[in-house]
Amino acid sequence: MSDTIPFTIDGVAVEGRPGQTILQAADDAGIYIPRLCAHKELHPFGSCRVCTVKVNGRPQSACTMPCAKGMVVENNTPELLEHRRGLVEMLFVEGNHYCMFCEKSGNCELQALAYRLGIMAPRYPFQFPDRNVDASHPDVLIDRNRCILCARCVRASHDLDGKNVFQFVGRGSKKRIWINAEAKLKDTNLDVTDKAVEICPVGAILKKRQGYAVPVGQRLYDHQPIGSDIEAKRAAAAQA
């Protein structure tokens, strides 16, 4: 049995390793597949569907689909980009995302992905949901207005921090990120150094009193679109 799995993404030959998902193999090959719920330190979850690709003509989430020999994967096609735009736009309208004063601006994966996808304004009507802020913890704040239900915090708290601070409540449009405590975030064993705090892709879980410390122009996505770090690998390999 070969220890590599050859397949193609948009016609480019990729060598996956056994056990890798399409997304992981693509990352190693320097091909960026957009994602929000996926994170390299977490188990695949497959909730946001932004990484949807076509595998042999059928839509699949790249973050959960294992790579297999001879797969023909489509990623950067007009159809899929449009599909991703729609998903990201839905995330914008179903929460209260005010990038203009959000301290995560410039470092926010949702905002960066919208820029990368060329979204100027969402096509769907804003829902303006009534959501709350839990600022009871001395060092950490949850602003549920900005949560995209990616479950990174749920997984990170459980799998990386060895705790179980976060959980979802409700279903459908009523689904919210919540905490495993009777009342407030302060009643949990969450610590500001927990991985669950820093892994939030948006401005929903924040370290208190640290906002805006990095000036405009020096933030993560001020100069390079999201995914540039992954694509740089391929460019470097091509030059070598």
Place this chain on the structure above:
Amino acid sequence: MSHASSPNMIVIEPVTRVEGHGKVTIQLDDERKVKQARLHIVEFRGFERFIHGRPFWEIPVLVQRLCGICPVSHHLAAAKAMDRIVGGENLTPTAEKMRRLMHYGQMLQSHALHFFHLCSPDFLFGFDADPAIRNVIGVAKKFPDLAVQGVMLRKYGQEIIKATAGKKIHGTGAIPGGVNKNLSIAERDVFLKDIEQIVAWSVGALKVAKDYTAANLKELADFGTFDSNHLSLVRADGAMDLYHGNLRAIDAKGKKIFDQVDYQNYLDYIVEEVKPWSYMKFPFIKSVGPENGWYRVGPLSRVNLCDFIPTPMAEAERKQFMALTKGAPNNITMAYHWTRMIELLHSAEVIRDLLHDKDLQGTDLVVKGERRREAVGLIEAPRGTLFHHYIVDDNDQIVRCNLIVSTTNNNTPMNRAVEKVAKDYLSGVEVTEGLLNRVEIAIRAYDPCLSCATHAMGQMPLVVEVVDAAGKVVGRGERGTRIG
């Protein structure tokens, strides 16, 4: 458009070449004499309420969204309040000077915009000139050098804001207890290259305003003019200081009502009154009372109130200005323009001094101390004294907010000016566009930002309404229309 339902009410809506949206109603009696004239601010925004529950460090960035004209003022006033919340009000030299540079950059751009873009058409073409020419495009065609200077002065100020706040509009530079960046040598050198030109253009703009006022003093001296109290921040030594100081108030003759008041206690000195016909509140000096306690703020008041301006060229100009009234406060509404240009020059001089200060390249940016629950931040914004007052709970969330915006302070004065001009020019005559423009000129002198004043956004179109003796609207005029 104009539609008179009775012959005794004129409405100007919108007022043009001002920031925000407002209207003027002019009520006439049976002899068609002006009985009452009012400036109505018809926007409503409600920032004081909807920031409840937001974390305090977000406020300097959030609340500046009140306005796109001088957001730096709100950014800095909120930041000054939040400095106190985190116990970091004694900023490092780098932090304070970066903020001063940001603020004086803003003062430069805002004053330049108001003078060149909004007001110069009235001066250069005359109050009665054809409105098709009497606008910024007309200025650009007939006085191209002046128009370019206006644009370049504004650009310089905007670039200063970008270098200090990160963006030209709605930046993030000031954070509780300090700033998030210093000024690099490379950034500094770009500004140093052009600063002498900026100072020279400021001198030129001041000369236009000064010469115009001197040449037309006879008409302007009484144009929308009235006696009033004045209020502003001054430095501990009485100097003009647009970033920080203590409150001083004087009456129309120059007698001090209070001096060197710590603005944390402003509520002991200033009260806000609500009236049913405007979304803007009416502040007054508590000890003088609502009838006579209203006051003016902004460039005229600041030049009247300070003992001196701490930069040489602007100080020489202040002396010249004060000589006109033999050192007594100048109460001429149209003198706002002259004093605004003195401040333009002062701002250019302060920027020049700051650029040569090595503290701007320091790396000690933030201080923190003992936490407080309540704090007030004041700043002299381009349009006058700006008050921000916050209470923050133990969870770091805003639970109360009160803002007194510069234009709000000038609410009663603007109404007085409108009424005086209406009475002087509109009584018993057929109302023409030129006469209506005079009402707007009186309002423009104050450089009002009506959107901010209602804590509310947008351009300031204005409406004039004329009401008859029974209070019925008999005429309504928007910009460029005849009032019947």
